Each structure stands twice: as C-alpha cells, then as structure tokens.
Amino acid sequence: MKMIEGGICAAKGFSAAGVHCGIRKNKTKRDIALIYSETKAAAACVYTTNLVKGAPLAVTKRHLADGTAQAIICNSGNANTCNTGGEALAEETCELLAAEMGLKASDIVVASTGVIGLPMSIEPFKVGIPLLHQALGDHSAEAAEGIMTTDTRLKEVAVSFEIDGKECRIGGIAKGSGMIHPNMATMLVFITTDCAITPALLQKALSGDIADTFNMVSVDGDTSTNDMVCVLANGMAGNAVIEEENDAFKAFMKALNTVTVYLCRRIAGDGEGATKLLECKVDGAKDLPTARTVAKSVICSSLTKAAMFGADANWGRVLCAIGYSGAAVDVNRIDVSFASRAGQVDVCRNGEGIDFSEEIAKAVLSEDEIEILIHLNDGSACSTAWGCDLTYDYVKINGDYRT
Amino acid sequence: MKMIEGGICAAKGFSAAGVHCGIRKNKTKRDIALIYSETKAAAACVYTTNLVKGAPLAVTKRHLADGTAQAIICNSGNANTCNTGGEALAEETCELLAAEMGLKASDIVVASTGVIGLPMSIEPFKVGIPLLHQALGDHSAEAAEGIMTTDTRLKEVAVSFEIDGKECRIGGIAKGSGMIHPNMATMLVFITTDCAITPALLQKALSGDIADTFNMVSVDGDTSTNDMVCVLANGMAGNAVIEEENDAFKAFMKALNTVTVYLCRRIAGDGEGATKLLECKVDGAKDLPTARTVAKSVICSSLTKAAMFGADANWGRVLCAIGYSGAAVDVNRIDVSFASRAGQVDVCRNGEGIDFSEEIAKAVLSEDEIEILIHLNDGSACSTAWGCDLTYDYVKINGDYRT
Numbered sequence: 129m130k131m132i133e134g135g136i137c138a139a140k141g142f143s144a145a146g147v148h149c150g151i152r153k154n155k156t157k158r159d160i161a162l163i164y165s166e167t168k169a170a171a172a173c174v175y176t177t178n179l180v181k182g183a184p185l186a187v188t189k190r191h192l193a194d195g196t197a198q199a200i201i202c203n204s205g206n207a208n209t210c211n212t213g214g215e216a217l218a219e220e221t222c223e224l225l226a227a228e229m230g231l232k233a234s235d236i237v238v239a240s241t242g243v244i245g246l247p248m249s250i251e252p253f254k255v256g257i258p259l260l261h262q263a264l265g266d267h268s269a270e271a272a273e274g275i276m277t278t279d280t281r282l283k284e285v286a287v288s289f290e291i292d293g294k295e296c297r298i299g300g301i302a303k304g305s306g307m308i309h310p311n312m313a314t315m316l317v318f319i320t321t322d323c324a325i326t327p328a329l330l331q332k333a334l335s336g337d338i339a340d341t342f343n344m345v346s347v348d349g350d351t352s353t354n355d356m357v358c359v360l361a362n363g364m365a366g367n368a369v370i371e372e373e374n375d376a377f378k379a380f381m382k383a384l385n386t387v388t389v390y391l392c393r394r395i396a397g398d399g400e401g402a403t404k405l406l407e408c409k410v411d412g413a414k415d416l417p418t419a420r421t422v423a424k425s426v427i428c429s430s431l432t433k434a435a436m437f438g439a440d441a442n443w444g445r446v447l448c449a450i451g452y453s454g455a456a457v458d459v460n461r462i463d464v465s466f467a468s469r470a471g472q473v474d475v476c477r478n479g480e481g482i483d484f485s486e487e488i489a490k491a492v493l494s495e496d497e498i499e500i501l502i503h504l505n506d507g508s509a510c511s512t513a514w515g516c517d518l519t520y521d522y523v524k525i526n527g528d529y530r531t
Numbered sequence: 532m533k534m535i536e537g538g539i540c541a542a543k544g545f546s547a548a549g550v551h552c553g554i555r556k557n558k559t560k561r562d563i564a565l566i567y568s569e570t571k572a573a574a575a576c577v578y579t580t581n582l583v584k585g586a587p588l589a590v591t592k593r594h595l596a597d598g599t600a601q602a603i604i605c606n607s608g609n610a611n612t613c614n615t616g617g618e619a620l621a622e623e624t625c626e627l628l629a630a631e632m633g634l635k636a637s638d639i640v641v642a643s644t645g646v647i648g649l650p651m652s653i654e655p656f657k658v659g660i661p662l663l664h665q666a667l668g669d670h671s672a673e674a675a676e677g678i679m680t681t682d683t684r685l686k687e688v689a690v691s692f693e694i695d696g697k698e699c700r701i702g703g704i705a706k707g708s709g710m711i712h713p714n715m716a717t718m719l720v721f722i723t724t725d726c727a728i729t730p731a732l733l734q735k736a737l738s739g740d741i742a743d744t745f746n747m748v749s750v751d752g753d754t755s756t757n758d759m760v761c762v763l764a765n766g767m768a769g770n771a772v773i774e775e776e777n778d779a780f781k782a783f784m785k786a787l788n789t790v791t792v793y794l795c796r797r798i799a800g801d802g803e804g805a806t807k808l809l810e811c812k813v814d815g816a817k818d819l820p821t822a823r824t825v826a827k828s829v830i831c832s833s834l835t836k837a838a839m840f841g842a843d844a845n846w847g848r849v850l851c852a853i854g855y856s857g858a859a860v861d862v863n864r865i866d867v868s869f870a871s872r873a874g875q876v877d878v879c880r881n882g883e884g885i886d887f888s889e890e891i892a893k894a895v896l897s898e899d900e901i902e903i904l905i906h907l908n909d910g911s912a913c914s915t916a917w918g919c920d921l922t923y924d925y926v927k928i929n930g931d932y933r934t
Contacts, residue, residue, distance in 0.1 A: 245884035246884070306834065348834060349752065349832070351851075430752055430753060430929070434929030438930025447613050447648070448583055448754075450583065451581040452583075456582075457582065479583075480648070481613060481649070520926050522833075523925070524923070526834055527837050
C-alpha cells in the first residue's frame with residue numbers, strides 16, 4: 129500500500145468539482161461540491177445519531193436504500209436543518225442534478241453543512257449545478273474546499289493497494305472543525321474507490337472501521353446534526369468483486385483504515401482554534417470498550433485540552449478524566465507519559481506522580497502533535513482517540529459564528 | 532423562611548476560621564479553613580463518583596461511619612490526590628486538630644482542593660492548626676476564602692426557618708470554579724445547621740437534594756476527584772429531633788434546598804473565566820430523567836456556552852445539544868426561548884426557527900444572567916441546570932494552572 133495524489137479523484141472513473149454558487153456571501157469561497165462516478169457504484173453510509181438530523185440525511189437514506197449511487201452533492205454555509213421545507217429542497221437539489229447530468233435522482237447522495245435553523249433557497253443550486261457539471265474533472269481539492277466551514281486546511285488523501293494483482297485505489301475528502309464528537313457516525317467524509325465490492329460488504333467495512341476511527345475523534349463534545357460518512361465503490365479496478373470476508377476484504381479494510389485514520393488526524397488537528405493535534409493512546413486495557421472509553425474521556429476533557437494548549441504537563445487532569453470516564457480501571461496501576469517529536473516524558477506510575485524535568489516536559493508539549501500515552505497494566509487491549517487543544521481561538525470562532 | 536447573614540456560623544453553636552499556613556506561596560491568601568460545632572453533630576456527606584479519589588475522602592468516609600462529627604478541616608492549594616502517603620497525612624491532620632481542640636480524630640471531616648499529584652507536607656498543618664484554633668469565631672467568610680482555588684467570589688449563604696415554633700438556621704460555604712461536573716456528588720460544600728435531625732434523615736435529605744442541585748451544575752464537564760458536600764446538624768435549635776419524613780423534614784428539605792440552589796448559582800456564575808451565569812430550564816418533559824438529561828446536555832455544550840459568551844442567539848446549538856443528549860424527545864415539538872432581565876426572545880417553535888429581532892436577542896443575551904428556556908411539549912416534568920459561558924479566560928486559567 130502506498131500514499132498517492134488525487135484525493136477522491138484518485139480511483140478510476142471518479143471526477144469532482146467545487147464552485148461558488150451563492151450560498152455564502154463571500155464570492156471567493158467555494159460553497160458547493162460534486163463527486164461523480166462514471167458508472168453506478170456500490171454505496172455505504174453512516175449517519176449522525178443526533179435525534180436532530182439535517183434534512184439531507186433523510187433524503188440520502190432513501191436514495192441509498194438499494195445500496196447504489198453515482199454522485200454526491202454537498203453544500204457548505206447552510207446545514208439545511210431545523211428549517212421549513214428542508215427535505216423537499218434536498219430532493220429538488222437531487223432532481224436538478226439528475227436532470228443536468230442524465231442520472232436518476234435516487235442515485236444521488238445529498239449533504240449539507242453550516243448554520244442550523246436558517247431558511248434555504250433552491251436558487252443557488254440552480255446556479256451551481258450547471259457550473260459543477262462544467263467544472264467536473266480531476267478536482268479533489270476544489271471539492272474539498274467546497275465543503276469546508278471553519279476548517280482552515282484541506283483534508284484529502286488517497287492510497288493505492290493490490291487485490292489479486294489488480295491495483296485498487298481509495299481516496300477521501302473530509303470537512304470537520306467544530307461540533308465534532310461523532311457517535312456511530314461522524315462529520316462529513318466522502319470516500320471513493322474503484323475496488324469491486326458488494327454494497328453489503330462495503331457497508332460492513334465502513335461500519336466496522338468507524339468504531340475505531342471517526343467515532344474516536346472529538347473536538348468539542350458536540351455531536352453534529354449533519355454528520356455523514358459515505359463511500360462509493362465503482363468496481364473499475366477490475367478485481368473480482370469482494371463478496372465475503374476473505375483476504376481481499378481484509379486488504380480493502382486495511383486501505384480504508386489508512387484513509388480514515390489519516391482523515392481523523394487531519395480533522396482533529398484542524399479542530400476549531402486548535403494549535404495542536406492530540407493523540408491519546410491507551411494500552412494494557414482489559415478489553416476494547418475499556419480502552420476506547422478511557423481514550424475518548426481523556427481526549428474530551430476541557431481541562432486536559434487547555435493544559436495541552438499551555439504546554440503544561442498537568443497529568444492529574446489525565447488521571448481525573450480516566451477516573452470519571454465510567455470505565456472500571458484500577459487507578460493504582462495507571463502509567464501516564466507525554467510524547468512528541470521532541471521526546472517522551474514519564475509523569476505518573478501506578479497512579480502516583482513521579483519526578484520529571486519540567487523543562488523536558490515543556491519541550492515535549494510545545495510540539496504541534498502530542499501523544500498522551502496511558503498504560504492501564506490490566507490486559508492487552510488498546511485504542512487511540514484523536515482531539516485537539518482548547519484555545520482562545522475556539523472561543524473566538526464560536527462566540528460569534530453566525531455573524 | 533428568610534435569608535440571613537452569617538454563612539456557616541449562622542446556626543447556633545458553630546464557629547469558623549480561615550488562615551494562611553504556607554501550603555500556598557502567596558502569604559495574603561488564606562489556604563486552610565476550620566468549621567467547628569460546640570457539640571457533636573449529626574453528619575451526612577456525599578462524595579465524588581470519580582474512581583480517582585482524593586486521599587482525604589477515604590479518611591472522611593471512615594470518620595463518618597457513625598454518622599457524627601464535630602469539626603471540618605479543609606485546605607486549598609494541594610488536592611492531596613495521586614501522591615504518596617496522602618491518606619496517612621490526612622489522618623495525621625485530623626490527629627493534630629484533635630489534640631489541639633480536645634476532640635476525637637474520628638469526629639473530624641477532612642478535605643483538600645488544589646493541584647492533583649503533588650507531594651504534600653504535614654508542616655503547614657502544624658503551623659496552621661494552632662492558628663485556626665486561636666482565630667475561631669464568627670468568621671464564615673474567612674473560612675470560605677480558605678477553601679477557594681480559582682474562585683473569584685466568596686460563596687456563602689444562610690437562611691432561618693421554623694420547625695414547631697423553634698427558629699432553625701442553616702448556612703453553607705462552597706468552593707468550585709473549574710473541574711465542575713458533579714455526578715452523584717460535587718465540589719466542596721460545607722453546610723451547618725442547628726436543626727435537630729437524625730444522621731439517617733440528614734443523609735436522606737442531602738442525597739435527595741443533590742440530584743436537582745449540585746448534580747445539575749457543570750462548568751467544564753470534568754468531574755473532580757475531590758468533590759464533597761458535607762452537612763453538620765448539631766440540634767442546638769431545640770426542635771424535636773426529626774426522625775421521620777414528616778412536615779418538619781419537609782421544612783428542613785426546603786431550607787436545605789434554598790441553601791444548595793443559592794450555592795449552585797454562585798458556583799456556576801463563578802465558573803472559571805465565566806462572564807455569565809446560564810440557567811437552562813426545561814419544562815414539558817415526559818418524565819424527570821428526560822428533563823434533567825436535556826437540561827444538563829444543553830448546559831454542557833461547548834458550542835452553546837461559547838455562543839452565550841458572544842451574546843449570539845445561535846439556538847441551533849441548543850437543538851443540537853438536545854438531540855445528542857440521549858433523551859428520547861420529539862424534536863418537532865421543541866420550543867426554545869432566551870430570557871434575562873432585559874426581556875425574553877422566542878427563537879424556535881416546533882423544532883423550527885421563527886423570526887426574531889437580532890437586536891432584542893443581543894440585548895437579552897448581553898446580561899450576566901441568562902435563562903435558556905426549553906419546552907418539550909410532551910408532559911409536565913421540569914428541571915433546571917446551571918452553568919456558565921465558555922470564555923478566553925477559561926482557556927487562560929487552565930492553559931497554565933500549575934505555574
């Protein structure tokens with residue numbers, strides 16, 4: 129497996145575009161994106177568990193009932209959520225795109241991200257859809273920009289891998305910066321692959337993957353109303369269709385996981401206001417749920433996040449977050465270390481503080497990618513969660529998001 | 532019932548002191564407090580549910596096994612948690628105080644608050660305990676100051692009420708500013724009363740009260756390792772001892788609730804970095820757990836907290852927090868309003884946005900006490916949660932707490 133260029137256009141038969149259509153006032157910001165497959169693709173999707181759901185999710189769920197799709201359209205600037213007529217508007221968007229591209233509306237995935245509760249007009253879509261059609265090409269980055277909200281960095285990735293001697297490719301784009309605390313589903317992530325795989329196995333791969341990837345990311349503890357991860361697999365790589373959990377399925381899962389972990393790290397590191405990516409790695413847990421619960425609790429702790437912003441090795445806050453996580457752990461066996469490119473510093477052994485150099489700790493924590501290493505010494509299960517520090521800019525961005 | 536002066540010294544037979552003993556470097560900051568009852572008192576206590584627990588909690592639990600106590604000693608500046616020999620030190624503290632005051636060590640409640648994981652020395656206690664004894668008097672405010680950490684305001688209250696024609700008094704002090712997200716127990720709160728009541732009924736009153744008071748407060752979602760609420764009732768008011776859940780018990784519960792709600796509001800409004808007290812009032816819930824879950828979820832939402840800091844009527848974040856709360860609510864029935872001294876503005880009806888004046892909303896949200904009013908239109912249960920806005924200063928305080 130190797131990293132390649134091309135993002136969501138890396139896999140055979142996929143093209144994309146991102147343009148400005150007027151949903152946002154700022155004309156220099158692309159606000160709508162299209163991803164298109166030359167042939168109908170197997171499609172799998174996971175959605176937010178928030179009871180308040182964006183209108184596009186209901187439409188997408190209906191369209192994916194048959195496990196296939198050929199295009200994804202997504203706008204930023206307005207979440208099309210908690211407003212009047214949002215579902216009809218999402219349907220109309222698909223119909224407009226279907227007419228423009230000669231597709232069936234039911235083969236289109238629709239998604240939105242932005243402010244909740246605003247009325248939404250179909251007019252910008254009437255402008256944008258022909259523009260998207262015209263611009264369609266090898267434009268993964270433009271599509272990635274089209275779905276960004278408070279994101280400051282593009283999030284795209286692609287890898288190539290082999291199945292039965294056939295080169296397969298899988299790539300993805302993501303948006304996600306605030307309101308990030310996925311639960312069973314996640315922020316907006318679109319993934320394309322030319323690997324041949326049945327819709328059922330594709331869904332199985334995706335649902336299995338997210339438990340240890342997107343569901344282990346938290347920026348601010350707020351689960352969005354519009355989260356969605358969608359994978360299209362058009363089979364153009366020419367491998368034998370994956371129909372069971374064989375070695376080819378394992379190879380596909382591994383490639384998928386490479387893409388999703390990359391995007392998780394990008395999303396967490398670009399959390400609203402973030403200056404640091406935090407990775408909490410828990411090892412020695414008695415079982416996987418314990419490892420996940422502990423990792424997620426630490427990555428969500430506002431106090432730990434603020435300490436990391438200040439490069440302060442205040443490990444007591446890590447212990448505190450483990451203690452209230454709800455996981456049954458033996459506090460007196462916990463070891464904690466901080467690590468980064470600058471080195472590693474052990475700060476707690478068997479639940480008690482140990483002497484360490486504040487100078488070295490400061491150097492370790494002043495890097496922009498920090499590992500919080502926790503060993504529970506109670507088994508062999510492990511888990512990683514991704515998050516970011518809590519900064520002045522998070523408050524600034526969210527104290528006045530709408531204006 | 533009426534509000535009176537005197538805090539924890541308001542009730543007959545109680546005195547208090549707060550002095551500097553050297554746990555903190557800053558000599559102008561009192562860092563140890565003593566609360567003393569002339570006679571042995573019924574004692575009830577609730578503790579943090581964090582698995583990581585401060586050493587003093589274990590000692591206090593043992594000392595309160597018989598349901599009685601006569602004094603409370605509490606230091607700030609060091610949590611005496613996750614260090615070596617913490618429990619022995621807490622025991623020695625009680626023994627020193629017992630010797631100084633002619634008490635039994637097992638009649639003393641001991642508590643600590645401050646940084647987790649620091650070694651702690653007995654030396655400052657040897658200095659402080661005689662000073663506390665000497666200073667003992669009508670000094671509720673000094674004791675309240677002695678237990679403060681990042682608190683910016685004293686938190687004390689007292690009320691008088693009648694049982695069987697006898698005047699009873701109940702008063703309390705509290706500390707709590709960060710690491711505030713109580714779960715079954717809470718931050719440090721000490722309450723004294725001269726009401727005569729059995730230890731069993733006192734515990735019942737306290738345990739019943741906190742579910743709707745301290746457990747409904749959140750500053751930052753972090754449940755402390757050292758939370759404790761302790762009530763001493765010395766019976767000096769002369770009322771017939773409350774031994775069952777009669778009218779006298781109800782009168783006591785009501786007075787206790789007045790004290791605890793007051794302290795909840797003070798703690799939330801003085802949350803680390805806070806500029807505003809937030810009260811989330813949920814009505815029309817189908818049952819009490821639903822009302823509590825919704826209120827707590829909204830008050831904990833970082834995005835809602837940041838919007839309130841910016842006086843931004845971004846009600847979509849309130850809907851979002853209701854949606855991911857885990858409570859089974861009908862999203863299409865939810866009404867949301869914001870209110871304050873400046874008026875009320877309705878922003879959402881039946882789960883959809885309604886037109887409102889941004890100007891009026893700004894005025895309402897620019898006050899320092901904001902009500903977030905949620906009606907679920909699904910029953911008659913209600914609940915209130917208290918919190919505060921998320922500000923630059925929260926990040927500042929917690930980015931560098933130890934130094």
